[in-house]
Amino acid sequence: MEKILKDISYLSILIGEAVATKGQIENNWLGFKPATSNEIKQTEQRLGLKLPEDYISFLKVTNGFAVSNNIEPSFLPVQDIKYLRDIDPFIIEAYGFLEELERAIFITGSDEEQHFFLIHPKKDGEKWRYWKFANWYPGEHEFENLESYFKDVFEFLNKIADED
Numbered sequence: 744m745e746k747i748l749k750d751i752s753y754l755s756i757l758i759g760e761a762v763a764t765k766g767q768i769e770n771n772w773l774g775f776k777p778a779t780s781n782e783i784k785q786t787e788q789r790l791g792l793k794l795p796e797d798y799i800s801f802l803k804v805t806n807g808f809a810v811s812n813n814i815e816p817s818f819l820p821v822q823d824i825k826y827l828r829d830i831d832p833f834i835i836e837a838y839g840f841l842e843e844l845e846r847a848i849f850i851t852g853s854d855e856e857q858h859f860f861l862i863h864p865k866k867d868g869e870k871w872r873y874w875k876f877a878n879w880y881p882g883e884h885e886f887e888n889l890e891s892y893f894k895d896v897f898e899f900l901n902k903i904a905d906e907d
Contacts (some may be wrong), residue, residue, distance in 0.1 A: 744797070744801055744802045744804055744889070744890055744893070745804045746900070747890060747893045747894060747897060748773070748774060748801075748804060748805060748808065748893065749771075750892065750897055751770065751773065751811050751893060751896055751897050751900060752767075752771055752773040752774065753771045754897065754900045754901065754904060755773065755811040755812060756768050756771055756773070757814050757904070758903055758904050759814040759898060760813070760900065760902065760903060761773055761809060761810065761812075762809060762810035762813075762817075764809070764810040767809055771809075771828050773808055773809040773811060774804065774805030774808050774809075775805050775807045775808075775820070776806060777803050777804060777805060777806055777821075778802035778806035778820065778821045780792065782802075782806070782820075783799060783802055784819055784822050784823055784828075785822070786821045786822060786824060790824075790825075790826065790848065794850070795861065795871040795888075795889075796859070797888050797889045797890060798850070798861060798871075798889055801817055801818075802821050804881070804904055805822040806820045807819055807823055810852075810855075810891045811896055811900065812896070812899065812900060812903065814857060814877075814899075814901075815816055815857065815896055816851035816852055816855045816857045816858055816859050816875075817851060817852040817855065818850055818851055818852075818859070819849075819850055819851060819852060823850055824849060824850045825846055825848070826846075826847065826848055826849065827844055827846075827847040827848070827849045827860060828845060828847075828857060830849050831849075831853070835847075840857055841883065841899070843862045843872065843874075843883075844860075845860070845862075846862055846863040846865065847860040847862055847863075847874070848861040848862075848863060853902055856877055856878065856879065857875060857876065857877035857880070858875070858876045859873070859876070859892070860873075860874045860876060860883075861873060862874060862894070863887060872885060873885065873886040873887070873889060873891075873892060874886075875892065
């Protein structure tokens with residue numbers, strides 16, 4: 744996970760796509776200090792669940808992540824994530840045909856046009872689901888896991904870099 748995040752940071756800053764602080768740009772790193780085990784555990788207790796291992800791996804590299812380009816969301820620090828139903832119940836109502844949104848954990852910036860959700864499994868033994876969601880993008884865009892999402896972001900940044 745750390746390598747793909749570093750690659751995204753470097754390329755995004757190089758081609759001028761990042762929305763980042765001066766310090767992040769100087770360090771070629773869109774991340775932040777890693778989350779502590781205690782911060783992760785407290786959030787799991789607050790949400791009443793065990794977060795997926797790949798998301799925990801992400802948090803142990805960086806507790807949040809800045810915007811890498813104009814169509815990707817930023818990622819929140821673990822202590823700020825919440826169920827979507829607690830942040831914006833209108834989205835659940837508007838997209839009522841997507842029952843998964845009832846179990847969606849909102850892990851990205853709320854004032855952005857695009858979001859990324861972790862969908863908690865409905866039953867034991869089911870896998871977590873990973874959705875990118877935007878009002879301007881019909882439906883959900885599902886990823887196999889968090890790393891596959893970040894690989895997709897990196898490929899997109901490479902396309903932008905090739906166009907320059």
